[in-house]
Amino acid sequence: MVRLGTGRAVVGRDREKQPLLTPSQRHLVTRFGYGIDATLANDVRRAGGAQAWFEKQLTRPGAFPDSAADEVRRWWPDLDRKPADLWQRQVQEVRGGWQVMEDYGRWLLVRRIRTRRPVLEKMTEFWEGMLHVPVSGDAHFTWRADYGATIREHALGRFDQMLVETTTHPAMLIFLSAATSTKRAPNENLGRELLELHTLGAGNYSEDDVKASARILTGWHVDLWETWAASYVKEDHFTGTVKVKGFTDKNRKGDGRQLTKDYLRYLAHHPSTAHHIAERLATKFVRDDPPSSLVDRLAKVYLKNDTEIVPVLRALVASKEFRKSAGRKLRDPSEDVVATYRALGVEVGRPSGSDSGAIAMLWQASGLGLSPHAWPRPDGTPVRDDIWASPSRALGSMSMHWSMAGGWWPSVDLRYRKPAAWVPAKKPIRFADLVDAVSRDLLHRPASKHLLETARLATGCKAREKIDREHALYQWGFPRLLAAVLDSPDHLAC
Template sequence: MTRFGYGVDATLAKDVRKAGGAAAWFEKQLTRPGAFPDASADSLRRWWPDLDRKPRDLWQRQVTEVRGGYQVMEDYGRWLLVRRIRTRRPVLEKMTEFWEGMLHVPVSGDAHFTWRAAYGETVRAHALGRFDELLTATTTHPAMLIFLSAATSTKRAPNENLGRELLELHTLGAGNYSEDDVKASARILTGWHVDLWESWSRSYVKEDHYTGTVKVRGFTHNNRKADGREVTREYLRYLAHHPDTARHVCERLATKFVRDDPPRGLVERLAKVYLRNDTEIVPVLRALVASKEFRASAGKKLRDPSEDVVATYRALGVGVGRPTRNDSAGNAVLWQASGLGLSPHAWPRPDGTPVTDAVWASPSRALGSMSMHWSMAGGWWPSHGLSYREPKEWVPAKKPVRFKDLVDDVSRDLLHRPASKRLLETACLATGCTAKEKIDREHGLYQWGFPRLLAAVLDSPDHLAC
């Protein structure tokens, strides 16, 4: 639930119990995500209407300085974060995020921003499907074609950017291809086109497609037809089914969902499942979760900046409303993620947002998280367009409660687990209370010090790790 989600909240806990436990819930999330009604998350799209504008319209609005592409992409990041706060389908969201990170098109960019929201929807549609279909849909998508310079690549001047990154980042992996493979890969992909001047529409221009025999690793094609779309599809199917691709994909999955240095044996087992099931993603995830390595890794992965922000909102039970002014929470949530290191899909390089803990395990990240937890624990910022819970949610009105019991209640509420001895010691240190001290609504902890207790829980490894 924590590894494939964005933090446990009351709704998620209820869904898991209703499904019959974590294993049954996970299986249902994989195969029947529609069984979890998600209208609350789906309705958010209308908060940011620019996300549904046509590419040409978006470009014209940028050129005429109505609204810049970076502003539209900021809305995209906000939509993703608030959607993750609300969703009842966290596995689908998590896998959409994972593939958007691996098959990466940054949200920054003066041209590909026009198609970037649509690209995310394409990834979402295939996130729990087959990798070969996902690879075909993303490689030939206008956002990817524009970002990696294939939208204007021709047989006379083939651009190698997409041909190279397709091999190194999306399929075979570094060191598993030659420069001749890159050249042939680029030639295969010529013909796919996006009009970057007027219509911003996608097309296939047969006159721009290179013809002649092409060879990439074990893939060979006579490539005689001017229409090379079928050659592209055959080529991408070949890459998706290659054993090197199986290992590359499964290594990234294991790095994200198990540990930074996944055991080679686990990667090989997952790769066999991937190939045996015709690149279907769900069987691989089942095998990953069933592995002894996954179970041994519980609580040992660090949440990245976006995950930390979303999990904090979910833990505190903060309700986010439609933004009505600049400093509304629906807008501020993006700045919070940026303040911790990175907003969604803003990584500028083609290799995508890192999935290793080491990137985020820095003193500055720790201090940033503590600052964010503290401001939200006190309800100080963001302060508009959201609803915080108050200390009376935990401190009874009549009968005093021992501090150790209060800490346990807060831990069960925020983290859905009993307070550990370590957490109790931390809470005592943070608040100055003793374990057996009686807390009522006249106590200073209730009157002014409660944010210290909430922040202590949020700063703990029990919240920051998953």
């Protein structure tokens, strides 16, 4: 197992000597990460602060060794099988595609728990959500892991290049019915979603644009149900003049691959696309109602830098709107699961059976509302908070926090810290100091008056009450304290 928590816990005055990130540093690292632990905090300090850490994460993610995250891939070997092999195994009832895709979700969750490259991970998740191919599907599952790898490769690169690679990827072609689209019967699904969801945005195209978009994309093919090989069939490509918005081409060649690339690059550089991407980024990383002035600024940066993603992220983080947005976003289900494992310092081991923690965490995310990339519609995982801000979600999070605070479920192939990590063996500690120590450990911030009061009500302890290893809180009540901290807005908000 690999240690992901804060290591040896210290309490009381000794804990106060441990440097915490400043509020502004914590805001940046939390918004572009999955929860602060000791390793992440140390990475920030060694980099020279959060801004320097962020820049290195953007431009030199390889500077952060990530072997603990990389090794997890070996836990689920089906993710590296070829599409035809995956299909044959499903047909022969060796292993269904839905099971392979569950492995994909689990791999993502454990990787996010372990990674030292959270910005790359976060942006890969962002683009997989926007250029969405759901993990559920009886055909495109064969190519879905490869599709995720394609997005990961371009997640901090240029959007125009990523758009070409994702639009023509077999997983996307299969999902949106373009894999069998022909000049005789052009399927409009991909042509429409490309315009509405991936580039220009709703209301910025016409039905004629959709028809021309579909014709441009004819010829891309996947051999469904047999070899699952991807190819380009010139005989299936529509020829004749095509026009979408300001893009026009006589389209006389039977081979339309260059036409597709030119068209997608045109869309990627369109001002409406710039606005669409900027708005989604600002909604995800700033707040649900980002000011139009911020969106406009980010769109200009995007266009000025030839669709490069990194300059846009720099501008977003440097904005006053971002600096003022701390605590104004709610973690979605997967983020809550990952952040809880990281906060508690739970060691996740290779699954030995169906009841292992690495298996169960997918059910935990589903129980809160959604497992990774399981959103069924083409519009992708929502980046707004309102869909997650419900009573059922709150109750689900509280239930998960409670079961993990006690180390009750999941428990197989996991290692939880014990109360001894916080309560000293010899000298008793005041309850208020204990709450502060736990808050600094789990949340990387001092305990607020509100958190202390919440913890007092949850445990029945008084602020000045002395806690030692004979105290009932240590003996059986400690999960109440941990759950109170995890249920607080300081953990659920980011």
